[in-house]
Amino acid sequence: MTTTTQAVRSTGAFGTAHTRVEGRDKVTGAARYAGDFPFDELAHGWLVLSTVARGRIRTVQADPVLAMPGVLAVLHHENAPRVTTDYMSVVGPPDPALGLFQHDQVPYVGWPVALVLAETSEQAREAAEALVVDYDEEPHDIAFYAGHPDAYLPAGSPAGPAEVVKGDVEDALARSAVVVDEEYTTPEEHHSPLEPHAATARWEAGRLDVVDSNQSTVWVAGELAKLFSLDPAAVRVRSEHVGGGFGSKGVRPHQVAAAMAATLLQRPVRVVLTRRQMFSLVGYRSPTTQRVRLGADPDGRLRALDHQALSLTSTVHEFVEPSAAFGRPLYDADAHRTAFRVVRLDLPTPTFMRAPGEAPGSFALESALDELAEKCGLDPIALRVRNEPAVGPVSGLPFSSRNLLACFDEGARRFGWADRDPRPGVRRDGRWLLGTGMAAATFHVGIGPSTAAVTAEADGTYTVRINATDIGTGARTALTLVAAESLETEPARVRVHIGDSDLGAAMFAGGSMGTRSWAWAVMRAAADLREQLALGGDIPPDGITARSDTAEAVAALAKKERHSFGAQFAEVAVDVASGEVRVRRLLGIFAAGRIVNPLTARGQFVGGMIWGISMALHEEAVRDRASGAQVGPDLANYHFSANADVPAIEADWVDDPDPDDPVGIKGIGEIGVVGTAAAIANAVWHATGVRHRALPIRPDRVLTAGGSSSA
Missing domain, CATH: 3.30.365.10 (Aldehyde oxidase/xanthine dehydrogenase, molybdopterin binding domain)
Structure with a gap:
């Protein structure tokens, strides 16, 4: 395997405008999304969500619902199969919400409490809406506000340490001729991608096969294997087309529900979330309160930058919105302090949402910079240019x-x-x-490690296999262009297969890392394939394949x-x-x-x-x-x-x-x-x-x- 990406002759593919390779299928309706695949004997599941913010389930009155037309079963905490959540996932401990129907506790409104299974989606919905669940309610707290006494510094986040300090901020502020000290707030926000979350699970030839709408099939497959104590090779997840994700389409209760029900019924089961259910079950952007203090000389040169942010999480699972991290690479200052805190409330767990941290953090800091420019009598651009760093302001x-x-x-x-x-x-x-x-x-x-395979076919075309996910960004088309450029061929001669956990490990579609990570794997495999083809000889009927794994290269x-x-x-x-x-x-x-x-x-x-x-x-x-x-x-x-x-x-x-x-x-x-x-x-x-x-x-x-x- 070659360890470097060789220079290639440009074919005009990379960097030129191309329509989506799947565009015609999407606009004509030929493209199939997770809820579109037909299966024989398909049953439908409908989740029932809690209506109380905190408490315990006293009774689930399933008998009247079981007598309704088409109803096959009602799963809840008293009869559901056992799953395990005692493991570490690729993003840390799994959300306890994935442990469906394992106990009678309710930590927030919208917690899944039952799954109604029926012959049709309409029957499942009617029965689910008729299901009576009795609760013993407990006092709850959902009040989010600045200075909350229970706020704490988390151990960290994907954005790095919760608190980073350089220099003496208080002293620098005291010595500043101009000071801005203001609080900024952003509300709870929701992803609401065009395609609702949907999953269909079935057992086929001893394997759990799941057709799903997600941002990483290998991630979902791995989680399902751990939850149900299965051999990882016994789970396959496919995600052919995805109508948006924005961070919400990771591992969610509906996938677990579909797999649990398919195991129970021994037939395919589809669970599709309604728009209203998505507001409870798939995460959201936490509200934030952010205090920004800036201290500067009269000419606008920053002496102090202090950005303190607060977000919320649920009482059962920690997620941190790292808003204060936004300014760490951006502006120079003698003293620099950024910290994000979190408070646990009786609310659903937030999650990654497009530009997590940077979106709310940029509102606060860039508003404060504008206020500082006003106080200094400077043009807002001139102020920012004056504080341009030569190296990372915090990292060096x-x-x-x-x-x-x-x-x-x-x-x-x-x-x-x-x-x-x-x-x-x-x-x-x-x-x-x-x-x-x-x-x-x-x-x-x-960038994340990924594997790829590129095959030179006997008919003169090329096939790229990589477990990428196109969530509407055009990743499938981008990888076609990357492969064409790397192989010194035309895009029309390249076919790209993605969205299947059987294709191997690859980076998830998130953090603006997907195309970058997948492209590197494709480029390395293509470079190796070009070396093999340069040796000459006929291409056999099953083609010539080169594979890559960028794990070591990414680490280095x-x-x-x-x-x-x-x-x-x-x-x-x-x-x-x-x-x-x-x-x-x-x-x-x-x-x-x-x-x-x-x-x-x-x-x-x-x-x-x-x-x-x-x-x-x-x-x-x-x-x-x-x-x-x-x-x-x-x-x-x-x-x-x-x-x-x-x-x-x-x-x-x-x-x-x-x-x-x-x-x-x-x-x-x-x-x-x-x-x-x-x-x-x-x-x-x-x-x-x-x-x-x-x-x-x-x-x-x-x-x-x-x-x-x-x-």
Whole structure:
């Protein structure tokens, strides 16, 4: 096996626009999603969720439901098969919610308490809604607020240590001529991908076969094997097409329920979540409260950067939203402290959601930077440029590449930033106040080990097999282009097979690491295959195959700060009568390594920026204090940006080469949302002269803020 990625002759595949290879299938309905696969004797399961926030199940009145038409069984804590959750998964201890129906305890509203199985989906739903579950309720606490006395520093998170300190922050603040000390808040937010979560499980030839919608088939297969004490080789999970995930499509109760029921009934069982159930069962972004303190000299040079964040988790499983980590690679300061704390409440467990940590963290820090620029009398871009670091501000490590200043320059030129009047509240268009704002963006660059196989077929085509997952990002197309470039052939001669745990271990689709990780494995296998083909000879009927495993290569990567960067620019109009905020223009310029496919890449950037509009102006889940339940957990009541809310959006990128990176891809799935809400909030201040430190910026908040200096 070759250990380096050889230089190849460009065929024009990598870096040129290509439509999705599966695009026609998707728009014609030929593409099959997890809930579309037909199976003989298919039964349907419907989950029943708790209606109390804390307590114990007293009785499950199953007999009346079992007498209903088509009902096959009712699983609950008194009759369900046993599973084990005493193991470590790829992301730590498993969520106890995966231990379905193992006890009578209820830790939050929406906890699965039963599964009704029936011949049809309609029969299962009718019976599930008729099932009576009696509870012994206990007092609950869902109150999330800054300064919560039970908040604690967790052991850490995927973003690193919970607290990182450099220098004496308090002393640096005391010596600062200009200080910003403000609190910023973001609400509970939900993923709600277009395709609901769905899984179909069956036993075939002694193996548990699961067709599912997820972000990693090998992850789900491994978890199911551990939960049911099966040989890993006895579980296969397939995920052919996925209609969005955003972090929510990991291992969830519906997959366990389908596998449990298929084992019990010895026939295929499908469990599909409703939109309302997804608001309880598949995670969400925790609300945050964030205190940012900045201290600077009169010229804007930072002496102190202190970012303290709080998020929530459930009482049964810890998840941390690492909002304060956003600023660790971004700005230089003599003293630097970032910390994120968490508090346990009687609520469902949050999870990863597009740009976890960076999305809410960027709103707080980039808003505070704008406030500091105002106090110093500086242009917001000039302030950020003044605090540009030469190396990692906290780590001291060199950057692999850092082209944030190029993003500022190109963005400012294209947006017309130089013509901006810095005074707030002076531009008007009829009843609309106009303003512009900007913010910086960054997202870490990661990579995970993956395996791949590339086969030269006898007919002159190539087949790539890698257990990647395309969650709508265009990964299948990107890997086709990567393979074509690496093999020095045309994309039309490459077939890519993904989304099947039998294809071997590979990185999950998340953290903007998927395409980068898979591409490296494909490139290494292709390089080895080219060496074999260079020896000459005919290709046998079953082809010639080369395989790769990047585990050792990933572990040996040079220790550097690897990040993508970006600059977000927004123009807003604020209705002085209604308080409505409209985004008129949005521009994002990014430095994100090599761009594999400009067509789908631009879609990813723009999609993230649209999400940023939603975050800034619309998205907010509200809970009833008395019951702990969400108010309106559906897409009629959970507001998000619709077509009329989305203006002309432009996304582009600057060259961002990394000379010592054999892949060069940095990942683009998440950075588009980072900084967008802050740019919009800063533009609202510029339009009105009023700061909004709580998201979303609703019309009622605009009206009640009036002409005050804070919202």
